[in-house]
Amino acid sequence: MLSIKDLTVNVNDKQILKGINLEIKPGEIHAIMGPNGSGKSTLSHVLSGKAGYTVTGGSATYQGKDLLEMSPEIRAREGVFLAFQYPVEIPGVSNIYLLKAALNSIRKHNDQPEVDAMDFLTLVKEKVCLLEMDEKFLYRAVNEGFSGGEKKRNEILQMAILEPKLCIMDETDSGLDIDALKIVAEGVNSLRSAERSFVMVTHYQRLLDYIKPDFVHVLAQGRIVKSGGPELALELEEKGYGWVEDNQAAA
């Protein structure tokens, strides 16, 4: 699905990612944990094509294609989805319109006809229900005036409707109370399939109680310093990031 090799990235001439290696196979869930400022969002942004990052070396291959060559919208249409750490408010553009435009852009890319208006409404309502959101959110401007938790849920709503192949979730759990977290986790779990992969950036082991990862990676100072199974998250929670960083320094 996604193969990242020796990826190095600069922001304003400062190296932020210092050689990332990551193999993600279809159906896998990878959790990325790490201290603030270690480069987790940078990695998410680079994978989804945000401007302002300079790739200075390495590669990212997505379904056999050079991901880094593609424009952000082409990546989205090819099935890459980023659930933002800080979703952007877009006053004046309605949520439901964006959902429809997004879905149709993907369908068009795959030579499918535009979605039928009735089918679309049925689909959207089903997913709104799944995420226990109020239908009113559909007719409001994208994220405008949404609470932090509502914005995160809206990201997962989009993800559930667009059915991407590679879901990158940047701290979707931050700012969610336990009830909201369970709902979001349920939404994500309903999307799990043998063809769909997830990259979940998180600070908290708690999320992983509800969405069980196949692999856990620790990102520190722009490098993946440790990888393991779900038990690594528990160990991290117990011992803190200092533990891996110390180990790293010792090695």
Next chain:
Amino acid sequence: MNTATATRYAVKYQAIASALPGQTLPWLQTLRAEALMAFSESGFPSPREEEWRYTNVSAIEKKLFSPSISLPAGSIDAQWLKSYQLQDAWVLVLVNGHFSAELSVLDDLPEAVSVMSMAEALAKQPDQVQKHLGLATAQSEHGFVAFNTAWFTDGLFVHVPAKQVLDRPIQLLHIVTDADIMSTTRNIIIVDEMAEAKVIEIFIGVYSATSSEIVADNAYLTAAVTEVYVGQNADLTLYKMQSESEKAYHFGGSYIKQARDARFTHHNFAFGGLLARSDIHADLDHASECELNGLYLGSKRQHIDNHTRINHLKPYAVSREVYKGVLDDRARGVFQGRVIVAIDAQQTDSQMNNRNLLLSDDAEADTKPQLEIYADDVKCGHGVTVGQLDEKSIFYLQSRGIDEETARNMLTFAFANEMVDKIKIKGLHDMVLEQVLTRFPQEGVNKEWL
């Protein structure tokens, strides 16, 4: 000032003076003569005047526009007119500055409510007109007001008596059908104590009876002045949309006097004209509320100037102002917003905001908020921005599969539409939205986005 221009206009004036309405009224004759004199001395405003420093009207001076002496012959395509005429409204149509009874719809007016042409008001209610004409603004304001006072051929007169709440809006439709003419109209709107009304003023470009469409490349001059009197605790909403033709010159001034507790809301949509200037000047009394909204769209070489002045004369008044501009190509947008808080106007609460989006490197926005505060216990704020679209928002849309160009268009359109959405009259909302869509600097804008 170019005195030659003033002299040329003075000569023209003699030729049509007798055809102007109200010429049997000595007070009006005197007023017009004084105005003509004032105009001969001052001419059109010059950029040397502080309130005109960003707008040079010498292009208007260089031309000699001719007044239309009477209603032009030839019918106006009813189908075309319909797209601008509101249903469920009293509609008064002025063609080249002259009232067309045939095109107007003034049936079923409530008793004691006056909605009529200025010429008719001068004949039937000269005292009311005399009391209000030149009270909210004077020819000393600037050359356009003097010019208008000397020349006005007709206009709209509205009087809503106390406690009367109009259930339909009043629409004034300005149509110009020929090149090189000047349409000079004067309106008076009086809303007495506790009364409520909505008045809509629409200016549309040259209409050609033969081709059934707007002929975009004709130059003409609109010089319209509206005086507004909002009585104690009364409520008036005034909408203005100028969608003049591409080469037209437009001056439109609204001068408002608000009584104690009076509420006034203005929506100003400035889309057309090669050079267009609006004045919106309001005088506020004790606890008056004044809301000014504006949207201007400029492309090609358009120059669109909006000048607002809010005079807080007494305590406890509230003013809110939001103007937005979208400028493309070599267009230039000007916003000058003055707020004057008199020494007695304690507890004034005033907010002013002007935001501009520049879509090309050659577009320009000049924005100048001016706060002149003489009272010491007030809450006054202002903010201006001139900029490009937010890159974070563009990326967010792209990350959902929307291509960059469409993302930019969506954000620009949404920015402008915020002002359209403030219109609470459905038919007008849709009409303005249609104009925004056709006038929008960018292609491919879609109202489904909203």
